Amino acid sequence: MTEELQRAAIYIPAYNAAATLPLVLERIPDHVRKNVAEILIVDNHSSDNTSLVAVGFRDKEQMHNLEVIRNAKNEGYGGSQKIAYQRAIDKGYKCIAMLHGDAQYAPELVGELIEPVLNGETDMLFGSRMSGNPLKGGMPVHRFLGNRFLTWVQNRFLGTKLTEFHSGYRVYSVEALKKIPFERLSSDYHFDTEIIILFVKHGLRIKERAIPTHYGDEKNYVNIWKYGMDVLVTTGTYFLHHTGIRKSRKWSKILEG
Numbered sequence: 001m002t003e004e005l006q007r008a009a010i011y012i013p014a015y016n017a018a019a020t021l022p023l024v025l026e027r028i029p030d031h032v033r034k035n036v037a038e039i040l041i042v043d044n045h046s047s048d049n050t051s052l053v054a055v056g057f058r059d060k061e062q063m064h065n066l067e068v069i070r071n072a073k074n075e076g077y078g079g080s081q082k083i084a085y086q087r088a089i090d091k092g093y094k095c096i097a098m099l100h101g102d103a104q105y106a107p108e109l110v111g112e113l114i115e116p117v118l119n120g121e122t123d124m125l126f127g128s129r130m131s132g133n134p135l136k137g138g139m140p141v142h143r144f145l146g147n148r149f150l151t152w153v154q155n156r157f158l159g160t161k162l163t164e165f166h167s168g169y170r171v172y173s174v175e176a177l178k179k180i181p182f183e184r185l186s187s188d189y190h191f192d193t194e195i196i197i198l199f200v201k202h203g204l205r206i207k208e209r210a211i212p213t214h215y216g217d218e219k220n221y222v223n224i225w226k227y228g229m230d231v232l233v234t235t236g237t238y239f240l241h242h243t244g245i246r247k248s249r250k251w252s253k254i255l256e257g
Contacts, residue, residue, distance in 0.1 A: 014101035078191025127169030137213025
């Protein structure tokens with residue numbers, strides 16, 4: 001596993017995460033932190049000193065595989081992912097894991113989530129909070145119910161059986177990323193839904209693994225009502241486009257260029 005880790009990257013999207021980023025980095029298992037090819041922090045134009053904290057941690061811990069990119073402007077959550085995934089392709093990595101910089105997802109599990117993708121068992125590994133006990137982990141009831149509802153709708157429209165679509169803890173095969181036009185997707189939060197749709201459209205494999213849920217004092221920048229509507233519109237327009245009921249200019253552009 002150690003040798004295989006040298007072909008894996010961990011990507012940490014960070015926005016105003018100066019307070020939580022060191023904790024996230026410290027909690028990555030030591031053997032994973034030392035052996036992955038790269039830990040990439042993309043600071044999405046934070047107004048705090050996220051980048052300086054990241055660089056300071058790198059220098060203090062002598063983490064030669066830690067790289068920091070600070071966007072000159074906020075590229076959006078999806079835009080930040082596009083930067084990371086294109087870099088993974090350019091660098092020739094085998095897989096890339098996304099681990100948020102706000103400590104909402106357990107860094108201790110990143111090695112376990114990477115392993116099935118490195119071993120070729122799946123094209124995407126999805127850390128599912130809904131497979132466990134999200135309410136016990138502090139997920140607000142309205143978020144729990146919204147997640148359940150959106151996931152039910154998406155499964156019905158896409159013909160999938162996922163336990164949730166909305167976790168940000170994911171590992172992607174870089175070969176799979178090469179096969180999909182992720183650069184044409186939204187730069188907003190529903191990028192996460194659109195990329196799942198592309199994986200389904202291209203017949204790529206998706207597996208899930210239960211992860212614990214943690215909601216603490218971290219600030220959430222997602223407008224959940226806008227996000228929910230974006231997810232429903234995105235899924236609905238894809239379904240209509242895919243079935244030929246009503247063609248979508250957006251999905252034509254994404255799928256056909």
